[in-house]
Amino acid sequence: MPKPREHLAELLLNMRFHGATDTLRSRRPFSPDIEAVHAVLFSPRYDRQAKIRTYRSWFEKNQPCVFGKTAATNKNIYICLLEDHEILRMQRGDPDVMDTLQDHRQVWKRLALEGSTSSFVIRHSPDKPTSDHARAERGIERDLPPVDGALHADKRGRRYLSYRT
Numbered sequence: 001m002p003k004p005r006e007h008l009a010e011l012l013l014n015m016r017f018h019g020a021t022d023t024l025r026s027r028r029p030f031s032p033d034i035e036a037v038h039a040v041l042f043s044p045r046y047d048r049q050a051k052i053r054t055y056r057s058w059f060e061k062n063q064p065c066v067f068g069k070t071a072a073t074n075k076n077i078y079i080c081l082l083e084d085h086e087i088l089r090m091q092r093g094d095p096d097v098m099d100t101l102q103d104h105r106q107v108w109k110r111l112a113l114e115g116s117t118s119s120f121v122i123r124h125s126p127d128k129p130t131s132d133h134a135r136a137e138r139g140i141e142r143d144l145p146p147v148d149g150a151l152h153a154d155k156r157g158r159r160y161l162s163y164r165t
Helices: 008-018 022-027 034-040 050-063 066-074 083-089 094-114 133-141
Strands: 078-082 119-125 149-153 159-162
Touching: 008 094, 008 133, 022 133, 050 066, 050 078, 066 078, 078 083, 078 094, 083 119, 119 133, 133 159
Parallel strands: 078 119
Antiparallel strands: 149 159
16 A cells, blocks of 8 residues: 655644754755845745845846746746744645645736746745755645647746747
8 A cells, every 4th residue: 555645734844843854964055146035045034025035136146047037037937935933824735735825826927928927936934944845845836737839848847838939
């Protein structure tokens, strides 16, 4: 019998209470720009909008892709931010996470059709940094249903959606 899949909330709790410390970061710390973003993301003092503004600001200044940098400068990036405390409070677990993502995607698609946004970024903002953070990111995206348009993926698994105009 196959092992039942772990809900995202269970994954987050396991990481919080049983996750390994990030030994790589003790030897090779993040760059100063990432550290500055983390100072906002991992602080309960900042609200959702401040965290999204921080992401946008990072994209504008440090995004290696010229198109991404331009989109951020023009406020054409839609950021869906999911925080641990929100995910842990979702009563139905993964179905609620999927509904939340679908709601954000619908808003993004409407804004994209109006021409006011061109990219959709899903970000998980944990309560604290862990070495398993990328595992949680994959958990959030694992069951996303397909969307209309041409979906492309790069070598890192990031997804891009393009529409014909």
